[in-house]
Amino acid sequence: MVAPVTAALLIIGDEILTGRTKDRNIGYIAEYLTGIGVDLCEVRIVPDVEAEIVAAVNALRTRYTYLFTTGGIGPTHDDITADSVARAFGVAIDVDPRAVAMLRERYQPGDLNEARLRMARIPAGADLIENVVSKAPGFRIDNVFVMAGVPAIMQSMLDTIAPTLKTGARLIAETIEAEGLPEGIYAGGLSEIALAHPLVSIGSYPSFSATGFRNQIVVRGKDAEAVAKAVSAVHDLLRRLKGDGAPI
Template sequence: MSDIVTAGILVIGDEILSGRTKDKNIGFIAEYLTNIGIDLKEVRVVPDEEVEIIAALDALRHRYTYVFTTGGIGPTHDDITADSIAKAFGVGIDHHPEVVARFKERFQNPGELNEARLRMARIPDGAELIQSATILAPGFKIGNVIVMAGVPSIMQAMMDIVTPKLKSGVRMLSESVRANAREGDIGGPLRAIANAHPDTIIGSYPFQDEDKKPNTNLVVRSRDPEKLNAAMAAVKEMLAGLNLVR
């Protein structure tokens, strides 16, 4: 479908892979994209290594409409995301004059605007800045790649800035129902319903209910409200016909 817009996420950072830092960005971005009609298709996590960043970025940016990256645009030696992305696109990278001017206004004491902080002003040639009055060091967009900070609060602010400029598709609609049945008891009939309604996505999610018994939530998704309603009606009819002893 031409109106389906897709995305991938590339999380960059040794600290994520080591477990020292717990990622808080993937879930936020996934929900954000779903709400604006962009389908998140893949998430990759790579270390602070140029070859790995470039390989993952090239794979994702040629496969999906957009790629969102988080992490690696800070002031330290291992913040190499901007350089790696410049190499992936085959462009140069230099201190952006607009960012440098903002830094000079912010850091007026001698020695504050050091080499480390100036690293955050290095932007690949041709990239569009993602910044606001409350964001000192910007992210940027180059091609179909949106490069953002790893700090959740800053990343979320950058999402608010950049997403109004992105193409979005038809939103995925969803409806859920509590099965009051174990997942294994409804797997067969649920598969039959899924096969009969190919333009919907039906998921089952087991949980332990308030009586500490195994239970299941069923979620039906579709871009077409009529097809969603038809599949959900079939699910509810199936559940109503169950005669289970729990």
Template sequence: MNPTAAVLVIGNEILSGRTKDANLGHIAEALSGIGVRLREARVVPDLEEEIVAAVNALRARYTYVFTTGGIGPTHDDITSACVAKAFGVALERNPEAVARLERHYASGHLNEARLRMANIPAGGVLIDNPISQAPGFQLGNVFVMAGVPNIMQAMLDGILPRLAGGPQLHARTVACELGEGVIAAELSALQDRHPDLEIGSYPYFRHGFFGVSLVLRGTNEEEVIAAAEELGGIIRQLGGTPNVTIGTKG
């Protein structure tokens, strides 16, 4: 069995359309690479009751929860306080986090607003931020990270070795120029013959041509390969030309 995960994106700017989320796809790919299945994502605004409810709903259901956003120095950065509230623990000034900020900011620049970034829920384990020092933290199975993509990515790089992954996911993508509706019946039968595989069908329109990418994904590489070969045969029988690529995410 693969561990499961959820991502919680926190921020009004994603919901207003101002900012396009760039973190979900990155986290999804990174988790696929270590055999963790991302099973849900949510985006919530900077409102305490929404964040607390989402943290508690997700941490009860999944092996890991990753949050992004809301850990900066301004009034709308309320993630740390909300995670403390969700866990029912105090929000405390963390001495190690203060020390990191003291090393980062020139003398006299570490004001009270910036010190808020050293407020960490009791029991939280710091997550390194090699870019701008203000740390994230892990509390239980919840990993709290920055929203700025390059900082989030650096934090995630530090977290991945801490995670217990699962069996490697293998994927084959078989693309062809047939319509989805042409291959649907045979594809459904293929799924029935391989219930342990996730088989997905994704139509595309590229360079003036319609086609479909068929993704087979699972932990048993031999079965993935065998099903991809079956699918290649089906496509040829229907008059198409299968084009296979290999990966972990499909």
């Protein structure tokens, strides 16, 4: 079996924690990584406080195959992610000529003021991540990828990063409609199926639709045979509970 490849995501920014900015990156990154065979195992959100960023980076980069960060690499005083990552790795940080060259594709030399040059400050030993949208690069140091918080820029950076990543087996997910059955009726049986099929995870997700209340059961796993067996067991459970033998 292919060894799992794991990841964590660190969202950086006071604006996320105060609610001023509504995060649009977590769901996108989770779906993207799942699709290429990387398991997103943890997400943290921290404020623009160096000590908090350093602690989170050092905790997460040692726990998972990869750590992705978003936010805090712009031109203002509170954009401190690059400095914090440098401190976490114990390396120097300075204006990087490679990053300056990228910024010059967008800005005239006279427009590259001190604030904009902050976006060219890169920790020593880091590789740059191209930014085709606004030219200010992200960077990779060891297993940590530092990306912009602006969704369109983050997405372009993720496209650049993806071909360089190790990947594992892709997740298989099967959705089963629990038509007409509330969770409280099938919960006990579903727990028994989950215990009997340890190679998969099984979740139940209620929601409201245009036609009323709806329950969906999702079986997830990386072994196709294990997923198929668990799905069959769920179908059997629902048929028994419906008591009419009708197709589910």
